[in-house]
Amino acid sequence: MDALDLIDRKIVAELMRDATLPIAQVADKVGLSQTPCWKRIQKLEATGVLTGRVSLADPGKLGFGLTVFVGIEAADHSADWREAFAKATRELPQIMEVYRMAGEMDYLLRVAVPDMAAFDLLYKRLTDAVPIKNVTSHFAMERMKFTTAYPVDTLSR
Known part of the structure; x- marks a missing residue:
C-alpha cells in the first residue's frame, strides 16, 4: 500500500485509541462525512493496515x-x-x-x-x-x- 495520507493516519490513530467509536464520531474527528470515512476504513482493512478490532482486558x-x-x-x-x-x-x-x-x-x-x-x-x-x-x-x-x-x-x- 502507498504511504497513508493525513486523513488515513488520523482514522487509524482514532481507531487504535477506541475501536468502538461510531463511524459518525470518527468521521467528525478526522474531518470527513460518514460515507467517505467508512470507505477509507474498509480500504484500510482490505489492505491490511487495520488487522482487527478487539477489546482489551486487564490480565x-x-x-x-x-x-x-x-x-x-x-x-x-x-x-x-x-x-x-x-x-x-x-x-x-x-x-x-x-x-x-x-x-x-x-x-x-x-x-x-x-x-x-x-x-x-x-x-x-x-x-x-x-x-x-x-x-x-x-x-x-x-x-x-x-x-x-x-x-x-x-x-x-
Whole structure:
C-alpha cells in the first residue's frame, strides 16, 4: 500500500485509541462525512493496515497475574525445528507473543500465566514439544506502561 495520507493516519490513530467509536464520531474527528470515512476504513482493512478490532482486558482481573518474558536459544536452526517451535507456541495459548530476534537470543516470548506453578507447567510443555538449547525467563514485577496504539503521525507533513 502507498504511504497513508493525513486523513488515513488520523482514522487509524482514532481507531487504535477506541475501536468502538461510531463511524459518525470518527468521521467528525478526522474531518470527513460518514460515507467517505467508512470507505477509507474498509480500504484500510482490505489492505491490511487495520488487522482487527478487539477489546482489551486487564490480565490480573482475568487471573493472569504473572507476565514472563522468555528468551529462547534454538537447539538448531533448521526449517523443521522452526516449524515445530512455531507449532508448539501456537498451541500454548498462554504464549501471547512470539518474536524471532537478532542478537543473543533467537526468540522472545511474552507469556501470561496465573502463577509460578502455571509457568512451570508451560515451561515443561514447551521444552517437551521441541528441543531448546537455552531458556532465560524474566518475571515482570509491575506493568508500568502498556499500549497497543502505535504513535502514528497525525500532523500534516
